[in-house]
Amino acid sequence: MKQKLILIGNGMAGVRTLEELLKLTPDLYDITVYGSEPYPNYNRIMLSPVLAGDKTVDEIVLNDLDWYKDNGIELISGDPVIEIDRNKREIKTQSGAINSYDRLLIATGSNPFMIPIPGADKQGVIGFRDIHDVETMLGAAKDYQNAVVIGGGLLGLEAANGLQKNGMNVTVVHLLDSLMERQLDKPAATLLQQSLIDKGLQFKMQAQTSAILGEQRVEAVEFADGSRIEADLVVMAVGIRPNIELAQSAGIHCERGILVNDTMQTFDPRVYAVGECVQHRGSCYGLVAPLFEQAKVCANHLANYGIARYQGSVTSTKLKVTGIDLFSAGDFNEADGDETLVFQDPAQGVYKKLVLTDNRIKGAVLYGDTLDGSWYFQLMREGTSIADFRQSILFGQHDLGDAGHGDSKVAALADSAEICGCNGVCKGEIVDAITKQGLFTLDEVRAHTKASSSCGSCTGLVESLLASTVGEGYDAAPSKKGMCKCTEHSHDEVIRGIQQQPLKDMRSVFEFFDWKTEDGCASCRPALNYYLLANWPDDYQDDAQSRFINERAHGNIQKDGTYSVVPRMFGGLCTADELRAIADVSDKYNVPEMKVTGGQRIDLFGVKKEDLPAMWKDLADAGFVSGHAYGKALRTVKTCAGQNWCRFGTQNSTGLGVKLEQLTWGSWMPHKFKMAVSGCPRNCAEATIKDFGVVCVDSGYELHVGGNGGIKVRITDLLCKVETEEEVLEYSGAFIQKYREEGHYLERTAPWVERVGLTSIKQVIVDDPVQRKALFERFKHSQQYAQVDPWAARAEGTAAHEFSTIRIA
Amino acid sequence: MNQWTELLKMDDIPQLGARVLRTDTMDIAVFRTAQDEIFALQDKCPHKGGPLSQGIVHDNTVTCPLHNWKIDLNSGEALAPDVGCSHRFPIKVENGVVYIQLAVESAVA
Numbered sequence: 001m002k003q004k005l006i007l008i009g010n011g012m013a014g015v016r017t018l019e020e021l022l023k024l025t026p027d028l029y030d031i032t033v034y035g036s037e038p039y040p041n042y043n044r045i046m047l048s049p050v051l052a053g054d055k056t057v058d059e060i061v062l063n064d065l066d067w068y069k070d071n072g073i074e075l076i077s078g079d080p081v082i083e084i085d086r087n088k089r090e091i092k093t094q095s096g097a098i099n100s101y102d103r104l105l106i107a108t109g110s111n112p113f114m115i116p117i118p119g120a121d122k123q124g125v126i127g128f129r130d131i132h133d134v135e136t137m138l139g140a141a142k143d144y145q146n147a148v149v150i151g152g153g154l155l156g157l158e159a160a161n162g163l164q165k166n167g168m169n170v171t172v173v174h175l176l177d178s179l180m181e182r183q184l185d186k187p188a189a190t191l192l193q194q195s196l197i198d199k200g201l202q203f204k205m206q207a208q209t210s211a212i213l214g215e216q217r218v219e220a221v222e223f224a225d226g227s228r229i230e231a232d233l234v235v236m237a238v239g240i241r242p243n244i245e246l247a248q249s250a251g252i253h254c255e256r257g258i259l260v261n262d263t264m265q266t267f268d269p270r271v272y273a274v275g276e277c278v279q280h281r282g283s284c285y286g287l288v289a290p291l292f293e294q295a296k297v298c299a300n301h302l303a304n305y306g307i308a309r310y311q312g313s314v315t316s317t318k319l320k321v322t323g324i325d326l327f328s329a330g331d332f333n334e335a336d337g338d339e340t341l342v343f344q345d346p347a348q349g350v351y352k353k354l355v356l357t358d359n360r361i362k363g364a365v366l367y368g369d370t371l372d373g374s375w376y377f378q379l380m381r382e383g384t385s386i387a388d389f390r391q392s393i394l395f396g397q398h399d400l401g402d403a404g405h406g407d408s409k410v411a412a413l414a415d416s417a418e419i420c421g422c423n424g425v426c427k428g429e430i431v432d433a434i435t436k437q438g439l440f441t442l443d444e445v446r447a448h449t450k451a452s453s454s455c456g457s458c459t460g461l462v463e464s465l466l467a468s469t470v471g472e473g474y475d476a477a478p479s480k481k482g483m484c485k486c487t488e489h490s491h492d493e494v495i496r497g498i499q500q501q502p503l504k505d506m507r508s509v510f511e512f513f514d515w516k517t518e519d520g521c522a523s524c525r526p527a528l529n530y531y532l533l534a535n536w537p538d539d540y541q542d543d544a545q546s547r548f549i550n551e552r553a554h555g556n557i558q559k560d561g562t563y564s565v566v567p568r569m570f571g572g573l574c575t576a577d578e579l580r581a582i583a584d585v586s587d588k589y590n591v592p593e594m595k596v597t598g599g600q601r602i603d604l605f606g607v608k609k610e611d612l613p614a615m616w617k618d619l620a621d622a623g624f625v626s627g628h629a630y631g632k633a634l635r636t637v638k639t640c641a642g643q644n645w646c647r648f649g650t651q652n653s654t655g656l657g658v659k660l661e662q663l664t665w666g667s668w669m670p671h672k673f674k675m676a677v678s679g680c681p682r683n684c685a686e687a688t689i690k691d692f693g694v695v696c697v698d699s700g701y702e703l704h705v706g707g708n709g710g711i712k713v714r715i716t717d718l719l720c721k722v723e724t725e726e727e728v729l730e731y732s733g734a735f736i737q738k739y740r741e742e743g744h745y746l747e748r749t750a751p752w753v754e755r756v757g758l759t760s761i762k763q764v765i766v767d768d769p770v771q772r773k774a775l776f777e778r779f780k781h782s783q784q785y786a787q788v789d790p791w792a793a794r795a796e797g798t799a800a801h802e803f804s805t806i807r808i809a
Numbered sequence: 810m811n812q813w814t815e816l817l818k819m820d821d822i823p824q825l826g827a828r829v830l831r832t833d834t835m836d837i838a839v840f841r842t843a844q845d846e847i848f849a850l851q852d853k854c855p856h857k858g859g860p861l862s863q864g865i866v867h868d869n870t871v872t873c874p875l876h877n878w879k880i881d882l883n884s885g886e887a888l889a890p891d892v893g894c895s896h897r898f899p900i901k902v903e904n905g906v907v908y909i910q911l912a913v914e915s916a917v918a
Contacts, residue, residue, distance in 0.1 A: 437890075448890045453877070519825060519843050522865040522872035522879075545825040549863040549874040557874055561860045806817050806830040806839065 002030045003102040005302065006091060008081045008246065010035025012044055013275025013291040014107030015063055020299030022071055028303060032099060033068070034091075035077040037130055040065050044130070045288050045470070048155075048321075051134050051162030062438055084250035086268055103270050103302060106247055106258060110240040110276040110286065115150065119212030125234045128159045137233065141166035144232030148172075148221045150209055152179040154319060156237035157192075160201055161321045163235070171202040171229055173209060173221070175238075183317045183328035187344070188351050188367040195324055195349070204229065240286055242277045257284045262309040264298035274298045280312060287315045292440075307514075308488075316377045318370070318467060327373035330363035330380050331355065338362065343394040352394050359387040371410065372396040374463045388717075388758045397460060410464040419461050422454035430462065434469045442466065443485075457711045484523040489513050491527070491744040498531050499741075504539050506532065506546065520546075527745035530632065533668055534740045537782040544799060550630035553802060554790045555612060558605065563612060565604040566629035567619050568665060571639045571657035571677075572600030581622030589615050599636035599674065601627055613803050617795035625665070625789040632746070633668050634736075637661040638676035640684035651696035653679035656725055660694075663729055664736060666787040667779070670743035670752075673736065688716045691739075691749040692732050697721075701728050705735060705761070706753030714750040717758045720766045734765050734772045737779035813901070813908040819847065820905065827862040827871070832911065837898060838862035839907065840882050842869060848882035849900040849909055855880075855893025 007014045010033050018031060035041075039061070046060040068075045076093070083092040090100045112127025114120055124140065126133050140147070141163060149160040152174030164170045172179075178189040193203060208224040212234060220228045242257035253259050253267040257279030264272050264280075274294040276286055285291060290313035300308035316329035332355050334340055343352040350368035354361055354376065361380040366373050375397040379386060386393050413419075415428030433439060433448045445462055446453040452462040482488040489497075494513060503509045506528050510520065520528065525546035532540040544552050555563035567582065582602055586594060592606040607615060616626075628635060639657035643649030657677040664675070676687040677694040686709070687693025693704040693716055700723040704716035719735070722728060738761065743752045753761065764771045794803070822828050822841040829852055830837040836852035838861045846869065852862045859875030869882045879888040885897040899910040 517868055519867040521867045521870075522877065525865060525867065545823055545866065548865065553863070557860075557863060559857070559859075559875065561863075801821060801823065801828060805836075806828050808814060808816065808830070808832075 003028065004100060005029035005031045005103050005105065006099060006101040007031065007033045007105045007107060008091070009107035009109055009275070009277075010037065010041055010075065010077065011107055011109045011275060012041065012062065012288060013109070013295055014105060015041040016292055016295035017105060017107070017274055017298045017302070018071075018073065019063075020296050021302050024299060024303035024305065026071075029103075031072070032074045032076065034079070034081045034093065035075065036080040037132070038077050039131060040068070040075070042131070043470070047128070047131070047134055048158035048162055050131075051137060051159065052165045052321075053162075057131060059435060081246060084246065084252075084271075086250055086252075086271070089270065101270075103272065105298070105302070106252075106266070106271065106273040106277060107275040108243040108246060108277045110242050112236060113239045113241050114236050115209060115238060117209060117211055119214065119218070120236075122212055122214050123217040124214075124232060125212060125218055125236065128155055128235050128237050129240075133235075137163060137235065138166060140233040141168050145169055146171075146230045147233040147235065148229055148231040149235045149237060150221075151237035151239070152176075152203070152205075153237065153239070154180060154183065154317060156235070157196065157319065158321060159235050159237055161196075161199070163233070164200055168233070169202075170200075171204055171231075172196075173204045173207050173223075173229075175206070175208060177206050180319075180328075183332075183365070184326075184367075185332050185353060185365055188326070188328075188353070188365045191349060191351055191367050192319075192324065192326060196321075199323070240276065242279065242284055244277055247271075247273065247277070255279055262297075262311060263301045263306075264294055264310060265301070272298050272302065280310065283312060285313060285315065287317065289313060290315060314377075314381050316364075316373065318373070325366070325368055325370040327366040327370035328364065329373070329377045330361070332363035332365045341390070341394055354393065356386070356390075359385050359390065361386065369396075371460070371464055374467060375460065384755070385757050385759075389754065410461055410468060419465065420449075420451035420454070420458045423450040425449050425451035427465065430465050431469050434466060439466075440470060455711050483527060484521055486515050486517045486520050486524050487513055494528070495531055495535075495742070495744075498535050502536070504532065504536050505541075506543065522548075526551075530668060530670065530745050534670075534782070537785045544802070551632070553609060553612065554616075554626055554630060554794065555607065555609075556630040560606075561609075562606045563609055564629070565607050565612070565615060565619075566597065566601055566627035567624035568627040568636075568661075569601045570661045570665075571637055571654055573639075573654065573658065578622060578624070581619065581624070585615055585618050585622075588618065597629070597636075599629070600638050601629075601636060603629070610803055610805065613794045613797075613800075616791035620789070620792045620795055624791075626791040628666065631668065632671050633673065634661075634664045634666065635672050635674050637664075638674070638685045638687075638690070640678050640680075642679045646679060648682060649679035649696075650698045651679065651701065652725075653677045653685075653694075653696045656694065656696070656701075656728060657685075659725065659729065660732060663733060663783075666789075667736065667740070667783060668786060669736070669740055670745050671748045673739075673749070675732070689713065690716065692735060694728055694732075699723070701725075703728065703731055703735075706749045706758070708748055708750035710748070712750070717753060719758075719762065730772065730776050731765060733779040734775035735761070737775040737782075738764060740779070740782075741775075811899075811910055812912065814911055816907040816909055818905055819845065819902050819907050822847070822907070825866045827864075827866065829860075829862045830909070836860070836862070837909070838871075839900065839909070840866055840871060842866060842882070845902075846882075847900050847902050847907055849898040850880065850882065850885050851896040851898075853895060854878055855887055855895055856891070861895065 041063040043060040043062050049055040079093045079095050081091045082094050092098050112129045126136050147163045147168040147170045149156045150173045152172050160170045160172045179193050210224045211222045212218050213220045218234050221231050222228050244254045244258050247258045248254045258273045258277050260273050260278045260280050266273050275291050297308040297310040319326040339356045341354045353365045355363040360383050364376040413427050417427045419427050430449050430451050439445050452459045529543050529546040549557050589611050591604045595603045597603050637657045637660045639654045642654035673691045675692045676685040676690045678685040678687045679696050687695050688704050689707040689709040695702040702721050703719040705719045707716035708714040827838045827840045838850050838852040840848045852860050854873040856878045859873040861871050863874045864871040870879050872879050878891050885895040887893040901908050
């Protein structure tokens with residue numbers, strides 16, 4: 001017989017817990033849900049847009065009644081639970097019905113705090129909490145004229161905006177002299193107040209409400225200074241109180257909220273609690289993102305997995321008032337030793353402030369331009385040092401601007417504006433999918449629309465769209481990101497596990513980290529194969545079936561299923577004989593198109609897979625090895641004309657390019673890796689947009705790292721300057737090895753350098769000769785195994801099955 | 810007329826891999842899972858025709874190498890939210906040898 005789970009409270013946190021639970025174990029429990037409102041679960045965050053007329057009630061329903069039915073969940077609404085008997089493990093409802101439980105989940109949410117002043121019980125005085133309140137407000141807007149909203153916080157301003165859009169004459173009353181004082185500093189609050197005044201709202205600041213006047217219905221609000229404002233409707237939005245009466249009456253330990261531990265259990269281990277009614281490590285949360293994090297942890301324990309822990313949340317806020325962009329996160333008050341970065345453009349109505357402690361973001365306030373809010377929030381939660389880019393951080397994460405997306409505010413874009421250039425997805429389609437399918441995460445949007453699922457350059461835009469469409473319900477990327485859907489462990493955790501446990505084959509990784517799938521997936525398997533290979537070059541047996549087809553077939557698959565072949569030309573040099581050999585091969589295998597690549601070699605397109613081994617043999621006979629143009633590997637070392645011919649050349653730059661490529665070819669990397677050597681600062685080999693670039697100067701060699709010419713152009717950072725070729729080789733090998741050991745799979749050096757910080761790389765490669773030499777030695781050791789030409793091996797019969805079709809006798 | 814045609818030894822297909830059967834009319838991908846289950850689908854992704862045989866096999870699914878659609882090997886159906894189907898062919902293993910039914914009319918999905 002199944003165990004019985006009872007959920008008290010049919011709101012977002014409780015039902016989200018059930019959703020997470022059903023994902024883990026669909027059949028563990030018989031589930032009954034008691035809700036006090038006569039609606040299925042809806043998105044409470046979106047009540048403001050409903051009030052403002054931007055959404056309908058139907059549009060904000062998260063789980064319709066069919067969802068409960070389809071999942072075998074009994075929903076009892078309108079008969080609230082009034083008693084919990086923990087000894088008998090039973091609950092009793094208002095109508096006297098009794099139901100027993102094995103585990104109980106309390107998610108009773110919170111109530112609006114009603115200020116205890118004379119007249120607060122008059123008709124027309126309400127909170128702003130549920131659909132019923134919204135209906136009351138909409139009704140009042142039809143019949144009455146004047147509304148007063150008490151409370152100039154997030155909720156109060158959203159209510160005021162909604163009432164005003166419904167034609168009421170609205171005054172916001174606030175106790176302090178600055179709006180949203182918990183989220184905004186003074187300058188941002190001033191900007192906000194001004195734009196709300198421009199929209200037609202009135203304000204009475206520093207005003208203490210003393211009484212509500214009227215016969216049966218409210219007629220006016222009176223203040224401590226004796227002044228009065230006429231009012232037909234009063235909305236109290238001064239805060240919420242966790243709804244703990246039921247839990248308290250059952251003897252469950254409560255303070256401000258129901259006390260829970262890191263596994264979301266109350267003092268009675270059979271009773272769990274999530275959402276606004278709980279108090280965790282001293283904090284009560286009223287925003288949705290933390291509730292969802294709690295739901296995930298709670299579900300994990302209800303499912304008997306027992307591995308998740310909730311450790312509290314860092315929260316961010318966005319104001320959902322059309323036409324006002326506002327973002328706030330963390331603590332924006334400066335303490336001793338903190339620093340503040342401010343960007344202010346009053347003409348444009350833009351204000352950005354970041355508070356830093358030790359070069360790490362502690363709080364952020366953005367007004368007018370909030371596009372980078374999610375980026376700052378991520379930097380804040382991950383505790384990333386911004387030392388290396390603090391001079392430009394206020395201008396935002398520049399990749400948004402590079403791929404032709406411009407700096408337009410996403411909310412202002414037309415529905416027909418293209419967001420994802422790779423897959424041709426427009427804003428309207430994405431917003432549609434988010435609202436109709438009830439999407440909350442970037443992954444969900446990727447799956448349903450394909451937006452941001454290819455090159456990723458529009459990820460920031462899609463995240464902004466998510467944030468502006470679903471409000472705070474948007475699951476910003478969790479601070480710890482699982483590698484893929486097969487695991488919750490991050491790349492860093494898995495890399496550490498492989499290095500330290502140690503884990504030397506894929507099965508061990510799956511077992512140690514408790515992978516959720518039997519065989520992993522097309523996303524994690526190539527990553528694990530790389531990590532194992534990079535860390536255990538002499539022990540690990542490369543797994544062809546875990547490689548993407550390009551690396552399995554050692555050629556680039558083209559859209560018609562044929563392959564391309566790029567032989568290696570060290571340093572871009574070639575001879576007439578070599579070119580003749582390529583021409584002969586091209587004729588012999590009917591290559592339909594040849595092209596000179598950007599990496600200074602020749603690409604032969606349209607080769608049938610069956611022809612590859614024979615073609616490689618002919619190329620090997622002419623002295624060529626694989627160019628690895630298909631791999632997450634060392635690609636090319638580009639060179640310029642060089643000192644032999646160029647009147648400006650210094651050093652033997654071309655020769656150095658050849659030496660570098662001889663040292664590094666064949667090595668597998670987290671992503672593709674490109675190098676270049678220029679013979680003078682004119683930099684004809686474009687060394688400053690490569691992963692590792694060398695610029696020769698008369699006195700030695702400048703070493704540049706972390707450049708990229710792709711999706712997001714990034715100019716290299718100068719690592720250091722050295723004096724000899726030997727040093728260039730050693731530094732490059734050490735840099736590569738550090739990237740190989742620390743980079744996340746599919747992370748180019750540009751984002752890697754930004755993630756770990758140039759300073760930390762310099763400390764090891766430049767300042768510490770012992771570590772540098774050790775890295776270089778490890779690189780050379782691994783190269784013993786990597787520098788075996790895969791083409792020659794396959795020409796001689798390795799992996800023959802890969803290249804032959806089945807013949808029917 | 811459900812005629813079984815002998816293809817190859819199961820061991821000639823790598824685990825978590827595939828081989829291609831080339832017929833007059835089309836290519837057919839023959840997959841082998843980690844549990845030695847064998848499946849046959851037309852070697853053509855319902856999305857943009859990518860060669861499924863070249864994809865990565867995991868559990869009973871293959872991920873198309875061109876745009877990462879995931880196809881269920883058992884049914885040939887794309888996994889949600891994508892929609893589409895690759896034709897599947899009856900296939901069996903006897904004494905380590907793989908047989909397929911090529912008559913298209915007998916292979917209704």
